[in-house]
Amino acid sequence: MSEVYRRAQYTGSAAQLDQLPADTGIEVAFAGRSNAGKSSAINTITQINGLARISKTPGRTQMINFFTLDETRALVDLPGYGFAKVPEKMKLQWQATLGKYLESRQSLKGLVLMMDCRHPMKEFDLQILLWAKAAALPLHILLTKSDKLSRGAGNGVLQKVRQQLQRTDIPATVQLFSSLNKSGRDQAISQLDEWFNLPEQPASAS
Template structure:
């Protein structure tokens, strides 16, 4: 078993464009999701740090790709969230192209953590991202975030609904209930990341 200590994660760098990615060795796991899906909170809970991934209430503010280093050969990549419901088509397409080209071209990327608010899972862009990751053969961990907003019973109902829709891809996609607030699913998230790390390093 790996001995990754997520608490020691630190901010490495930000880049503005995919073309700024340099060839690097080591393994990357990317976090992606709509703005407000709880991505920054999840990265903060994973690393047990309050402000590592700054979280803001302004949707879509983070447009940079942020890299965090867990160990010298393992990085977490915080992809920009998608936040503008009424965004012009061009912005939407640019964002999709950016994510897609990262999924396609990054040699280091070994897994994708896709965060969806349990109250509104599988929105359009979530579906698009799942499709892109499947095409690129990147395994996906799907976190149903803020599950504390639901009763246990409703959590399970929603879990089963999402599971059923994605059943066909179960060899490449896992689903996990998650709450940063109530610390649900954090150990499962860690073991998935450890597992990807162990497999590819």
């Protein structure tokens, strides 16, 4: 498993597209509704507690946040939606900014979309999926909080989401993920490694 994720560092935020860093290198973005466990997933993947702030008030992340891994690679934490207690005008502004970022960012090589496995494929999730499809952006879905379901129930949700993606003709890979017990972490990192063009890591001896 690559150590590059443990070197992640917060390097800045942007409220508007003209505040984004130079459009170079490779970026992978993380999106999800405000209660989908996005910050927890980023912290789990990087193994850095508190890298992405976890708020008890969903929707506090209202900017595009950048975490560099090295000189050419970065994780991008996109604004959360759904339960955010903000004015409707601001929500619409977020959506417009997010849509333009997904459609126009040349360095963006993949999108990780997080959905609470108990409440997948909501309206915002579908909007993100359609944006990604229109931009021909590779997409990987984390069905988060899988520890809240039994193995059988979790696998049932996984199959339903895959079937819905097939019906809507949206190409995406899907997996179960839990920040609590770290299940699915290696699978998620394997997808990130591919997008970041990182060498395949040898199996751990431990």
